[in-house]
Amino acid sequence: MQKRFFLKAVVGAAMLLGTSLAAHAEDVLAKVKAAGVLKVGTETAFAPFDFIDAGAHVGLNVDLFDEVGKELGVKIEWVTLPWEGVLPGLEAGKFEVVAGPATITKARMERYRFTAPIAEATVAILKKAGAPISKPEDIAGKAVGVGKATAQLAQLTEFSATLPSKVDIREYPAFNDAYADMAAGRIVAVANSLPNIAFVAKQRAGMFEVVLPPFGKKTYFGFVGRKDADYASLMDAIDAALIKMKGDGRMGKLQDKWFGTKFDTPDAVKDPAI
CATH class of the missing domain: 3.40.190.10 (Periplasmic binding protein-like II)
Structure with missing residues (x-):
């Protein structure tokens, strides 16, 4: 009798716990x-x-x-x-x-x-119009902006390590700040996702240009x-x-x-x- 009562109690507790967890999950x-x-x-x-x-x-x-x-x-x-x-x-x-x-x-x-x-989200390069960058590898040794604490920063850092001279990576709290610095000539390019830079190049035609192909892994x-x-x-x-x-x-x-x-x-x- 006690054993049967104990089993019922265990089953009841398990059902109650399951119900509580399900409610918590919702x-x-x-x-x-x-x-x-x-x-x-x-x-x-x-x-x-x-x-x-x-x-x-x-x-x-x-x-x-x-x-x-x-x-x-x-x-x-x-x-x-x-x-x-x-x-x-x-x-x-x-x-x-x-x-x-x-x-x-x-x-x-x-x-x-x-x-x-x-x-x-594949990463590519946006350059200032007229900058001597025709392919991603041309950013070697140059000042390039990128967003702080972003996946684009990680990929740019990895790509930089494969080049003859490291990229002068400048981190920005917001990409708009990087674009402003590029317009002012303080950096020559910005690394960002292809959708983002394609939009910016379209909005600022004649000022910025996309450098293809993308250099990042498909993400x-x-x-x-x-x-x-x-x-x-x-x-x-x-x-x-x-x-x-x-x-x-x-x-x-x-x-x-x-x-x-x-x-x-x-x-x-x-x-x-x-």
Whole structure:
């Protein structure tokens, strides 16, 4: 009798624990839906993903999260801060997800969960018009700007080590600062993702030019979330929304709007190139 009672108690406790864990795993998504607001952290100096134009916050990220909000039935609340503070802000719980976006890398995947890719992130060179740079290797020994604490910095550093003379790498808190220095002649080029520099070259035709081919390994951009169990349901919901948008053509239309081209991206990146 005692044995039967003990077994019932164990089974009951296990069921209660399972129910508690399941409820806990739904906490963040449930909290977001109950509040009717999804807080999204980002910087606003990473055109065409996130930037300020005539005082308005615009970009691919803004359009994509508008659609994600519709799919989840919530409004989007933006929290903006410098890039180096975005990921720490996510960990501190200042917002539920990071727009960024960030390049999906092996090291970052160990610490964060990435959404389905939203665009390619392969690194290339943007030069000042007239600068004697016709191929990526021509940046050897020259001053080149790059974003601080970015995957582009890591790839530029790696590429520099293969050149006859090291690149004079200048780190910037925001890419707009690097573009301003290039326009002023303080640096001759900027290393950034191909979508970003293609947009900048188009916006500032005659001032900047893209140097092809890209020198970086093929990589992808994704939005960043936490790997904690209580965030899993939220990240699953965002993934489902992005994959749905990819399937029904909304993703491609927005890519074409901001990049002038569409990217063939996988539904998930399991083994990043970097």
